[in-house]
Amino acid sequence: MTETSLAPTDALYRQLEAALAKVGGVCHRAADIPFAAEAIENIMGGSDVPLWTAPMVRDALPALLDTLEGAGVRLRYPTGAVEVRDQAFGLSVARQAIAETGSVVLVERELTDRAVGLVTETHIVICPLDALAPSLDDAGETLAAVAQEHGSYATLVTGPSRTADIERQLTVGVQGPARLHLIVIDTPA
Amino acid sequence: MSSTAKRSTTPPHATHAEAPFEERYDTAMANERLAVSLTNFQQSWRRDRANVMAEVEFEQLQRTMKAAKTDAIDNLDTYLDQFIAAAELSGTHVHLAADADEANRIIEEIARAHSVEVVAKSKSMVSEETELNDHLTGLGMEVVETDLGEWIVQLRNERPSHMVMPAIHLAREQVGDIFSEHLQREISREDVAEQVSAARDAIRDVFFKAGMGITGANALIAESGTVMMCTNEGNGRLTSSIPPVHVVLAGIEKLVPTYADAMRQLRLLARSATAQRITVYSTFIQGPTPGHEQHVVLVDNGRRAMREREEFREALHCIRCAACANVCPPYREVGGHVFGYIYSGAIGLVVTPFLHGLDAGAGPQSLCLSCNACETVCPVGIPLPRQILDVRAMVAAGKGIRVTKRIALNVYARPRAADLLMKIGSRAQLPLTRGSRLIRAGRLPGLKRQTSWRSLPALARRPLHERVRERCERPERPGPSPPLIPSAVAGMRVALFPGCMTDRLYPEQGEAIATVLGALGAEMVHPEGLHCCGLVHQNSGDVDHARDLGRRTIASLERVEADWIISGSASCVAMIIQDYAHQFRDDPAWRERAERLARRVMDFTSFLVRIAKLQKGTLAAPDGASRTVTYHDSCQSLNALGLSAEPRYLIERVMGDEIAELPENTLCCGFGGTFSVDYPDVAKRLMTRKLTNAEATGAHVIVTDNQGCIMHLRGGSDAGSRGLEVRHLAELLAERVEQRRRADT
Numbered sequence: 054m055t056e057t058s059l060a061p062t063d064a065l066y067r068q069l070e071a072a073l074a075k076v077g078g079v080c081h082r083a084a085d086i087p088f089a090a091e092a093i094e095n096i097m098g099g100s101d102v103p104l105w106t107a108p109m110v111r112d113a114l115p116a117l118l119d120t121l122e123g124a125g126v127r128l129r130y131p132t133g134a135v136e137v138r139d140q141a142f143g144l145s146v147a148r149q150a151i152a153e154t155g156s157v158v159l160v161e162r163e164l165t166d167r168a169v170g171l172v173t174e175t176h177i178v179i180c181p182l183d184a185l186a187p188s189l190d191d192a193g194e195t196l197a198a199v200a201q202e203h204g205s206y207a208t209l210v211t212g213p214s215r216t217a218d219i220e221r222q223l224t225v226g227v228q229g230p231a232r233l234h235l236i237v238i239d240t241p242a
Numbered sequence: 243m244s245s246t247a248k249r250s251t252t253p254p255h256a257t258h259a260e261a262p263f264e265e266r267y268d269t270a271m272a273n274e275r276l277a278v279s280l281t282n283f284q285q286s287w288r289r290d291r292a293n294v295m296a297e298v299e300f301e302q303l304q305r306t307m308k309a310a311k312t313d314a315i316d317n318l319d320t321y322l323d324q325f326i327a328a329a330e331l332s333g334t335h336v337h338l339a340a341d342a343d344e345a346n347r348i349i350e351e352i353a354r355a356h357s358v359e360v361v362a363k364s365k366s367m368v369s370e371e372t373e374l375n376d377h378l379t380g381l382g383m384e385v386v387e388t389d390l391g392e393w394i395v396q397l398r399n400e401r402p403s404h405m406v407m408p409a410i411h412l413a414r415e416q417v418g419d420i421f422s423e424h425l426q427r428e429i430s431r432e433d434v435a436e437q438v439s440a441a442r443d444a445i446r447d448v449f450f451k452a453g454m455g456i457t458g459a460n461a462l463i464a465e466s467g468t469v470m471m472c473t474n475e476g477n478g479r480l481t482s483s484i485p486p487v488h489v490v491l492a493g494i495e496k497l498v499p500t501y502a503d504a505m506r507q508l509r510l511l512a513r514s515a516t517a518q519r520i521t522v523y524s525t526f527i528q529g530p531t532p533g534h535e536q537h538v539v540l541v542d543n544g545r546r547a548m549r550e551r552e553e554f555r556e557a558l559h560c561i562r563c564a565a566c567a568n569v570c571p572p573y574r575e576v577g578g579h580v581f582g583y584i585y586s587g588a589i590g591l592v593v594t595p596f597l598h599g600l601d602a603g604a605g606p607q608s609l610c611l612s613c614n615a616c617e618t619v620c621p622v623g624i625p626l627p628r629q630i631l632d633v634r635a636m637v638a639a640g641k642g643i644r645v646t647k648r649i650a651l652n653v654y655a656r657p658r659a660a661d662l663l664m665k666i667g668s669r670a671q672l673p674l675t676r677g678s679r680l681i682r683a684g685r686l687p688g689l690k691r692q693t694s695w696r697s698l699p700a701l702a703r704r705p706l707h708e709r710v711r712e713r714c715e716r717p718e719r720p721g722p723s724p725p726l727i728p729s730a731v732a733g734m735r736v737a738l739f740p741g742c743m744t745d746r747l748y749p750e751q752g753e754a755i756a757t758v759l760g761a762l763g764a765e766m767v768h769p770e771g772l773h774c775c776g777l778v779h780q781n782s783g784d785v786d787h788a789r790d791l792g793r794r795t796i797a798s799l800e801r802v803e804a805d806w807i808i809s810g811s812a813s814c815v816a817m818i819i820q821d822y823a824h825q826f827r828d829d830p831a832w833r834e835r836a837e838r839l840a841r842r843v844m845d846f847t848s849f850l851v852r853i854a855k856l857q858k859g860t861l862a863a864p865d866g867a868s869r870t871v872t873y874h875d876s877c878q879s880l881n882a883l884g885l886s887a888e889p890r891y892l893i894e895r896v897m898g899d900e901i902a903e904l905p906e907n908t909l910c911c912g913f914g915g916t917f918s919v920d921y922p923d924v925a926k927r928l929m930t931r932k933l934t935n936a937e938a939t940g941a942h943v944i945v946t947d948n949q950g951c952i953m954h955l956r957g958g959s960d961a962g963s964r965g966l967e968v969r970h971l972a973e974l975l976a977e978r979v980e981q982r983r984r985a986d987t
Contacts, residue, residue, distance in 0.1 A: 076522070134484045135450055154520045164531050167483055171476070172449075189520075193505035196526055200466035200501070203332045204529035206483075209508075211520050214476040216438055218391035218409055219417050221283050224438040227390065228445070229476020229523065 065152045065185045066237060072155030076212030077225050078233040080155075082182075085240045090120040092236050093177055097142055103129040105137050105173060106144045107166040113146045114179060114241060134168040143169030143230070147180040148207075149195050150235065153188045156211040157235060160199050167206060176230035178210070181241040263580070263605025270576040271923055275413050280574045283410055285906070287568045290517035291619070297519070300621075303510055308623045310503035311559035314464070314495075315549060321464040321497045322540070328467025332529030335537045338494075342372035345541045349374060349456070349489055350381060352537055356487050358383060358453035364473065364481040365389040366458030367405055367562060368491045368541055370584050371597055374456070386448045388477040390441050397424050403578035404586060405564040406515045411577045445477070455481035459492035460561070461507055462540075465500045468528040469538065472511060472521040479523050483531060490527070490538040495545050495558040507561055510621035514563035544596035553632050553827070557592045559622040564589075566616035566626055571910040572609045575924045582606050588616035588626040595633055604637045609921065611914025612781055614881035627882075628824055631780060638783030647782060647916065655787040657773035657794070664746050668701040675700040683961035692922045696929070696957035699747040706740045706749035707772065713756060714768040725763030726982060727861060729854040732763030737804035739818075739843070741811030742774045743949035751949070754976035755810050755846055761979040762854055769807070771798040777817040780825065781915050792822050796835050799843070806853060807843045810972050812948050813915075815845040816882040846972055847879065847947050850896075851888045861978045862898040864985035870900040871974075872941040874932065874955070876948030877910050889947060889971055897978055902939035906931070913954035929958045936966055943967045945974060 070080035083089035097104065104121065106128045111118060122128055131137045145166070147157035157178045161167040170176045186192070192209060199205045214229030225231060261269070270276055314321050326336045339345035345368075353361070361383055369375065375385045375396070387396045391408035395401060397420050402408030409417065418431030421440055430436040449455070457478055461470040469490050471478050482488050498504055504526075512518040530536035548554045567573045567587025578586030583594040583602040591610055594603035607630055616626045643651065654660050674681045681698040684690070725732050736759055744752045759766055776791030795818065799807055809815050822836035850856050873893065879885040893899050912918060912928025932955060936944050944955060944966055952968050959966040 072519070076518075134480075138446075138450065156520060156524075162532065164483055164533070167479075167531075171480055171483060189505040189508055190502065193501040196468075196504075197466065197501040200463075200468055200526075200528050203328075204532075205332075205468075205526070206528070206531060207526045208479060209520065209524040211522050211524075214474065214522055216390050216475050217516065218389070218394070218407060219412075219434045219437060220279065220414050221286060221407065221410070222414075222434045224435050227438060227442055227475035227477070228388065228449075228480050 062182060062185065065187060066182070068152035069150055069155055069185060069237070072152065073212065073235060074155075076155060077215070078155060078212040078235060081234060081236045083236055083238045085238065086114075086116045086120055086242075089117055089179065089236050089238045090124060093121060093144070094124060094126065096175065096177055096234050097126070100141065101127065102141045103127045104142045104144050105129055105131055105140050105169045107146065107161065107169045108163070109161070109166045110144060110146045110179070116242065117179065131165050131168045134164060134171060137168045138172045140173050142175050142177060143173035144177045144179070145170050147178050147184065147235075148199070149184045149186055149192060150180040150237065151186055151189060151192050151209065154209070154211050156192065156209040158192055158195055158207060158209055160205060160207045162204060162206050170210065170230065172228070173230050175232040175234065176210075176213075177234045177236065179236050179238060182237050182239045185237065260583070266580045267576060267605070270580045276411055276577050277575050277927065279411065279413055280577060283407070284568055284574050287517055288908070291513065291565070291568070294513045294517050294519060298509055298513070303506060304621055304623050307503070307506045307510055307621060308559060310498055310506065311622055314497040314499055315555060315558045318494065318497070318549065321499060322494060324464040325462050325467050325497060328465070329529070329538055330467070332467055333536070334467065334529050335535075337537060337539045339539055339541045339543070341543045342541070345372045345491065345539050345543070346374050346377040348539050349491070350377065352487065352489060353378065353383060353454055356453055356535075358487070360448065360452045361385045362448045362452035362455045362481045362485055363387050363392070364455070364457040364471070364478040365392050365408070366456065366491050367402075367585065368458055368493050369456065370401060371543065372491070372541065374491065386445065388445050388448060388481055389473070390438065390475060393441055393445060394420065397421075401579065401584060404567055405562050407564070411579065449480045449484045452485040454487040454489060455485035456489045456491060457482050459490050459496050460511065461498045461504050462492060462496045463501055463504050463526075464497050466528055468526050470504050470507075471525045471527065472508070472523065473525075474516070474522045476523060479525055482525065482527055486534050488530065488534060488536045490536070492538065492540055493545055494540050494542055495560070511561055511563055514565040514619065514621040548593070548596045553824075554592065554596070554629060556624050557589060557629055559624055560589050560593075561622060563621060565619040565621065569615040569619050569908070571613060571615070571912065571928050572611060572921070572924055575927055576609065580606065581609050588630060589624065592626060592629045592633055595636060600637060600640050603633060604641055607633045607637060609924070610634075611910060611912070611917040613877035613910040613914065615877065615908065615910065618881050628821070631783070634781075634783035635785045638785070643782060643784060651779055651782055651784045651787060654774060655779060655790060660773065664701055664705070668703050671700055680957075680960055683957070692919055695922070695926045695961050696954065697960040698957055699953055701746055702749045704749065706745040706752035707768070709749055709753060710738060710740070710756060710766070711768050714766055726761040726979065726986070727856070729762040729856055731854045734764045734806065735767050735804040736764045737767040737769050737799075737802045737807045739769065739772065739799065739807050739809040739814060741809055741814040741949065743953065744810055747953065748949055748970070751810055751970040751972055754970065754972040755808070757976040757979055758850075758972060761983075767802060767804040769798055769802045775814045775817045776825075777813055777821075778915055780817065780821060785825070789825055792825050792836070793832060796822065796832065796839055799839055800835065805842070806849060808846050808849045809843070810846045810947065810949075810970060812845050812847075812876050812878040812883055812885070813950060815843060816878045818843050820882060845879070845883060845885070845947070847885055847888050847892065848883065850975075851891055856892065856896045858895045859898060861896045861975060861982070863978065864981055868899050869943075870902050870941050871943040871945050872902045872904050872936050872939040873907070874904060874911065874936070874944050874946040874951055875907050876946050876951045879947055880908065889945075892971065892975070893945065897974065902941045904932075904939060905935045911951045911954055913950040915950060918954060925954070926958075929954055930962075933958055933962065933964055933966060937964065943969055945969050945971050947971045
């Protein structure tokens with residue numbers, strides 16, 4: 054990464070963080086894998102419940118999972134949605150994060166990958182810094198590229214689940230996770 | 243399975259035998275909390291929507307989105323074929339359904355093939371349209387809505403009253419009651435968080451035991467065969483992921499060509515729907531989850547018929563955000579079960595005749611008071627007010643116009659008969675007016691509902707057009723040179739189009755305009771042969787008379803030798819410069835004449851600012867005094883002509899007075915022409931709100947530029963002994979001219 058590209062990336066991160074905060078999500082920035090693992094441990098607050106991990110994270114961030122396991126975090130990989138139901142923590146990896154809206158782009162065709170962000174209580178999403186993009190137009194390009202595979206399930210997730218169906222009063226935490234943490238890693242490998 | 247366990251998810255079997263419109267109306271009007279709930283909702287939405295829309299270039303986004311939808315609908319079959327081919331390539335089964343029954347039968351067959359007993363449903367307006375739940379529950383299936391609002395109305399055996407906020411007509415106490423009854427344990431009537439939590443837990447099981455999940459679609463992306471679905475609660479993702487069979491039910495009009503278009507829709511949709519930047523989950527589904535099965539059922543059900551009608555085609559651009567309901571004054575008073583059929587809000591009034599027949603649409607469309615507020619917030623720029631009037635014309639043609647109204651319209655369509663009647667009336671009214679300018683509330687016999695709350699203006703002894711004619715025929719008086727007020731129209735010839743209400747009820751307002759024009763050094767011209775512009779007939783669905791009167795007005799005004807034709811009635815001006823072109827859409831010669839005429843017709847307010855270019859302080863009080871008034875934006879001025887800064891410039895800058903702004907200044911006063919005769923209870927409520935808001939400003943004078951609002955608000959103030967003065971802007975300006983004239987001599 055050159056000197057000149059640092060500043061715009063920082064600005065993008067700050068925009069992302071602010072946009073996500075606005076909808077009740079929390080953004081963390083980690084310099085590298087060990088810092089990211091530490092952030093996850095902090096989110097889990099020393100709990101010894103399992104961290105339900107999307108199988109695709111094994112391919113994307115093997116070093117992170119090694120570090121977590123080394124720190125004593127119990128990783129489990131779902132084989133379907135039912136075993137993840139109402140579990141405390143889920144871990145996913147994003148294809149992209151969008152600063153304009155504070156969204157993460159999750160591309161998860163397999164239900165086993167998707168499940169950890171469907172029905173858990175706290176959803177932790179990892180995104181490499183270089184996958185930050187300014188706008189929804191960038192997300193559109195990413196999604197169009199993904200669709201070239203002729204079979205995909207992608208979601209722009211923007212904050213924890215919410216409803217305002219009763220008297221337009223906002224309540225956070227409905228069927229989707231009630232908490233969303235995004236960890237942006239500067240140097241993911 | 244115990245009966246209580248079953249109760250935890252199974253709502254009572256529901257068949258939506260819809261009560262007649264009149265009954266629904268009466269029920270809604272008797273429900274006092276309904277309007278309170280909806281008022282709170284509309285007010286907070288307006289504020290939040292304005293904030294979140296300020297982040298984007300609304301007009302530009304609206305333009306590009308509209309272009310994408312125009313492309314999609316104009317080339318419907320091309321994009322449909324593209325979508326189907328791509329979806330099938332991804333392993334999805336695509337079905338085309340000609341109507342609601344066929345859509346339901348297709349889904350029934352899929353369910354039977356998989357021996358489905360429990361169906362999880364995510365929000366889908368199309369499933370409401372086809373009454374899919376009734377169909378499936380009738381076959382013995384358990385169908386559960388998993389969106390909170392939808393679940394609430396399902397438990398209450400109701401329909402959603404709003405396309406985005408299905409239970410917005412309910413107060414939390416009612417939600418607590420139905421939850422307690424259904425779950426058979428005490429749920430708070432106050433604590434919304436507890437209610438949400440109880441519902442979440444009750445619905446949670448359904449995703450895991452359902453053999454089929456049914457969702458809707460917010461868009462169908464043609465280039466890739468992808469279904470876009472937006473939800474906040476996460477139930478849409480669960481419904482489309484966990485059950486082994488996923489069915490998408492969508493209207494064919496949901497097509498957009500590309501992902502780029504889908505992103506534009508995302509930017510507009512949540513902002514317009516819930517005043518969010520984006521919904522929490524924007525999901526893009528292309529093909530089934532591996533190991534699962536997926537079906538997409540695309541429904542016509544009247545959409546192609548709409549597409550063939552040029553004047554309604556744009557309604558297919560709708561992205562179902564419901565913004566049109568969120569600013570609609572009658573919707574606020576009666577709710578979506580009355581202001582709509584299954585689809586509610588302005589768009590509901592337009593699509594209902596095509597999707598559910600003229601009978602279903604006849605009552606709801608009559609509740610539109612043509613305030614045009616919906617069009618100002620529609621993210622795809624659908625000409626909703628115009629389309630509702632076209633629906634009204636269909637209803638009038640198909641079902642007739644109420645006999646008393648029809649007789650009145652017939653008489654009023656004849657200039658000489660109307661003139662004679664007005665003349666007689668201006669004399670016959672004496673016992674009622676007792677010489678005053680008002681017929682006090684309650685004095686008109688036999689029309690208690692219409693008149694007990696609103697005094698009416700007396701008919702003028704001499705209509706404006708006679709007074710102006712005299713004024714113009716007076717021997718030439720040399721005007722002051724230079725003119726009293728500097729302007730860019732000195733020496734111009736300006737004709738005054740009086741408008742019926744000014745002519746017969748408020749001639750002094752027309753004379754005020756003449757006084758101002760005189761002070762600007764303009765030469766006044768009197769058009770002959772004018773009658774009504776046809777607005778009343780158009781707004782009543784009486785298209786033939788509206789066109790007759792339009793042709794007459796065009797022909798009369800064409801003969802006027804003047805640089806400009808102006809009017810103190812924003813409604814008449816909007817009719818002439820905007821609606822005529824549509825009235826004569828199938829008549830190129832008259833259409834061309836209407837468009838040519840429109841170029842030299844303007845409302846008085848715009849004329850003073852844009853053409854006369856009145857400068858700051860040129861009509862300041864001679865003694866330097868400044869008074870405080872409040873300004874009522876008439877709907878035609880604000881929403882149809884787009885005026886907002888102009889009247890404020892005249893009052894604050896040119897005259898140097900102050901405006902104490904009206905709270906809810908974008909809300910209609912409830913007049914709506916014949917609306918206030920047809921629906922006096924709604925008109926009265928809106929009027930009361932406007933007058934109460936006006937009183938809250940502390941100003942004693944309401945200024946506006948529309949005779950309808952003046953009649954309505956003056957009458958209400960008088961009947962309620964509120965002591966508010968309601969004045970036309972021209973009257974204020976003319977008074978100032980006179981003050982200046984006296985001070986100069």
